[in-house]
Amino acid sequence: MDRESTLTNFSSTYTEKQQGCIQLLQITDTHLFASDEGQLLGVNTSKSFEAVIELAINNDHHADLMLMTGDISQDNSVESYHRFAKQSQALGLPCHFVPGNHDENYMMHQALQGKQLFPQKHVIFDNWHIVMLDSTIEGKPAGRVEEDQFEFVDQVIQSYPEKHLLVVMHHHPIPVGCRWLDQHWVQNGDEFLARVGAYSQVKGIVWGHVHQEVNEVYKGQHGNIPLLATPSTCIQFTPKSNHFALDGLQPGYRLLQLQSDGSIRTTVYRVKGERFSPEHEASGY
Template identity: 60%
Template sequence: MLKEAVEYSLAEGEAARLVQITDPHLFASNDGQLLGVNTSQSLAAVLNTLNATHYPAHLMLATGDISQDYTPDSYRNFVQAIEFLGLPCHYLPGNHDDPRVMNLHMQGPRVFGQQRILIGNWHILMLDSTVRGKPGGHMGELQFSLIDQAIAAYPNHHTLLVMHHNPILMDCAWLDQHCMDNGSDFLARVSAYPQVKGILWGHVHQAVDEVYATANGQLPLMATPSTCIQFKPKSPYFALDHLQPGYRLLELLSDGSIHTHVYRVPGNRFAPDHSSSGY
């Protein structure tokens, strides 16, 4: 049985406008640093950059690794940081999160942990790809059941699937050890549904805009930069990129198409420790 969805009404034909932020890796202390980057400050820079655009978003998606130290205060810091935007925020867990602590302390009048969002003629499913105690991910049968039931209940809605882990390999040997281990099966199963119009994730700390060929056409595959450190693409060993923190804007059009773009903090304020061999 499907659990209740959070619902938003749109004008006829209006696009659903979303912001995705991911992998802030916050600490209990606002002085906390990850590989030389103050993650509280980098998140604030991303949110200020977004705010300066005056993008008329309907809601925000926060796709995991909210915390780096698993503390209640790290989650409360996130809620406090986004409050000034006035946007509803829907979140899901990443491998660095403690789901129990997260659900207890990611609290606010506009903060939601439900897995289903109905907005206009779109159905957004916030999937849990985490495996307790492991950095890599797996899409379990309970999540597949949610997808099946949600599409059966709303067959005329377009569907966006959102998760933390990458279902495709990144051609980045060290990072590909920590992908969704059944990503190929996941893509094969969900692409059989014509209602599925896009797949969105975090985890990889870099931008991805690719397509997956299906019998129903080209399925967009999208990943978004972290709001803190960036991983160097296509590196066989752990390496950090020089690019700045970022976020993604998405427009889900009523015809099922998606317009999207990644934006980054301007300048070069955030420089990680490139001598780091891991985290």
């Protein structure tokens, strides 16, 4: 059996709505509860997620796909995953997802069932493909990219060497300048970047976890690779803070536009006003 055949059960194939440009909505860190009144540090996470979805609908991007980059649930309840499935339906988009450190992986995959929810970790378009990596370590907030995930990246690149590749995960592979948060990054982040940065096909790396916007660049062997983190749909962490601190910025999402030449255009959109205000005196969660 050839490499491409072995990927069949792990892949989904799409055709972009706009020729030459793939539009992706990245949603991350919803931290939903069983109850629709559940709050995380003063923010009702169901209502903030709903506000982000409404914003995306009103922006009318004509997106092709939604990427959910982990921490769907805060309380590891079946109901919280069902809540995500129900609320995300309003976007009318196929959704591919990865677990975060707050998710229970088995329960997540059992509960996230529906016509718009897809567990496949390899997404294929005409000029691009996407790999959804599991960076979680069971029972720990930090992440790690294990050898089987490196092998998966190599396998999809060897099977589709002509396509540009976007790598998607939960944890941050670079320090973001928050000492308390950088304890919980990808533990082998340097190795990860060196290995994926050796492929000419890798054109971008996207993650969640840090509850803030990050736009950096890694100098790979074949050119610069955008490194992108996206705000949470609920609470935000204060950038460049040595200690746990909450930011007053509003919830948001990221639009990724993958161009046929391998470049990426991207914008972060946030809910307007001051609708969601966290408990700024909080020292952790």
